[in-house]
Amino acid sequence: MLARLAASRFLEIRQVFRQVKKILSHYPSNYKQSAVIPLLDLAQQQHGGWLPVSAMNASCNILFNKIIEVAPIRVYEVATFYSMFNRSKVGKYHLLVCGTTPCMIRGAREIEDALLKHLGVKRNEVTKDGLFSVGETECMGCCVNAPMITVADYSNGSEGYTYNYYEDITPKRVVEIVELLRKGEKLPPGTQNPGRIKSGPEGGNTTLLSEPKPPPCRDLDAC
Numbered sequence: 001m002l003a004r005l006a007a008s009r010f011l012e013i014r015q016v017f018r019q020v021k022k023i024l025s026h027y028p029s030n031y032k033q034s035a036v037i038p039l040l041d042l043a044q045q046q047h048g049g050w051l052p053v054s055a056m057n058a059s060c061n062i063l064f065n066k067i068i069e070v071a072p073i074r075v076y077e078v079a080t081f082y083s084m085f086n087r088s089k090v091g092k093y094h095l096l097v098c099g100t101t102p103c104m105i106r107g108a109r110e111i112e113d114a115l116l117k118h119l120g121v122k123r124n125e126v127t128k129d130g131l132f133s134v135g136e137t138e139c140m141g142c143c144v145n146a147p148m149i150t151v152a153d154y155s156n157g158s159e160g161y162t163y164n165y166y167e168d169i170t171p172k173r174v175v176e177i178v179e180l181l182r183k184g185e186k187l188p189p190g191t192q193n194p195g196r197i198k199s200g201p202e203g204g205n206t207t208l209l210s211e212p213k214p215p216p217c218r219d220l221d222a223c
């Protein structure tokens with residue numbers, strides 16, 4: 001039994017080092033410090049979505065001191081500056097509601113209220129079963145499909161980690177999404193409005209419906 005446990009731990013560690021090596025291979029040897037963010041991201045994925053100091057010390061510092069040679073304080077600075085690094089426990093599915101102006105005008109508050117009410121939690125709290133938490137994020141760059149949420153899925157460790165956008169969301173649809181995630185179903189990300197194709201207008205195109213005419217001065221002899 002112990003031998004089996006030791007063997008599985010060994011495989012896990014080998015897997016971690018393979019992932020670390022792959023990340024470091026993206027950077028020139030004199031810029032290895034730039035790998036702090038992706039390495040912290042990996043540590044977060046492997047620690048169920050958040051970075052306690054012990055995880056930074058144990059999983060990051062050892063790696064960082066040995067591999068990319070940065071002082072621990074540099075790691076703490078990065079981890080506490082970027083809001084994508086969670087400094088407290090999150091659910092296996094961490095749901096982030098965009099609260100910036102375009103999403104807010106299009107109903108982000110109602111989306112968040114529906115989520116919090118359905119899950120019976122406050123913002124940044126985790127549900128009792130550990131499955132869900134709800135946070136807020138700033139503009140995620142898809143305002144044309146506002147309002148939107150992001151789902152960080154930590155349910156399958158770093159190997160199966162996903163970070164998907166669900167757009168054109170409604171209070172009803174957001175509750176459906178939660179229930180589908182609870183059943184472990186994979187949802188197609190992107191717009192949740194069946195009347196739209198990606199960021200296209202609802203109901204189809206309203207402009208550029210035919211081949212555009214060339215500009216009048218294209219024929220230089222005629223000018």
Ligand code: FES
Nearest residue numbers: 098103139140143
């Ligand atoms: S404001 Fe929400 S994606 Fe830009």
